[in-house]
Amino acid sequence: MKKIILIEDETSVVSFIKKGLQESGYEVSVAFDGKTGVQLVRTNDFDLVILDIMLPEMNGLDVCKEIRKTNQHVPILFLTALGTSENIVLGLESGGDDYLVKPFKFIELVARVKSLLRRSTNGNTAEIEEPEAGQEHVYQFSDLILNDYTKKVTRNGEEISLTSTEYKLLLYFLNNPEKVISRAEILDAVWGVNYELGTNVVDVYVNYLRKKLDSQEDNKLIHTVIGMGYVLKKT
Secondary structure, eight states: OOOEEOOOOOOHHHHHHHHHHHTTEEEEESSSHHHHHHHHHHHSSOOOEEEESOOSSSSSSHHHHHHHHHHHSSSSEEEEEEOHHHHHHHHTTOOOOOEEESSSOOHHHHHHHHHHHHHHHHHGGGGGOOOTTTOOOOOETTTTETTTTTTTTEETEEOOOHHHHHHHHHHHHHTTOOOOOOHHHHHIIIISSOOOOGGGGHHHHHHHHHHHHHOOSSOOEEETTTEEEEEEEEO
């Protein structure tokens, strides 16, 4: 049974989400303020964090940043009544993997939860079976190497720490080298549900990857193709 923590201070929202997720087969813990949420995440092994932005004690953006200091891999789904692109990007930049704007339908929440848990499972080395002889699981492009069995990423011999979403985005690029990929294709492949293109989520995460992969390199790997999308190629 997957373990989810809900960090939310509105009791009516907590009751609605907790009951629905439990009926869907998930184990749900609750924190009613940000500081308690951070403590629970640090002392328990959760598969998913559902996090409100407007919280007492510590707001959701700061909670997310604190979680990411010690846990880069647990998926974080933001709940927010602040549905502007700017606020959504702030949430993603603080380390969130996905967002849902209030009010929302429960079926949409479940779809996001399932999508994030699938991505997390794919990134959890403890759940990966030993690869069969001859199975390909190492990707190399220029001096960038990704091992999809150990989930280790290096460039020029230096290990790079990625969140689960950043990892999946990079893996998608590595599976499509030299190909110009549209934002819509990336959204479908990495997020797995329909998003509004105006949210800039693809651009935000591509920038995350660029900062981590290209910050110390003259040889930039991820390039923008104006009006078309992005491409992984050597300069």
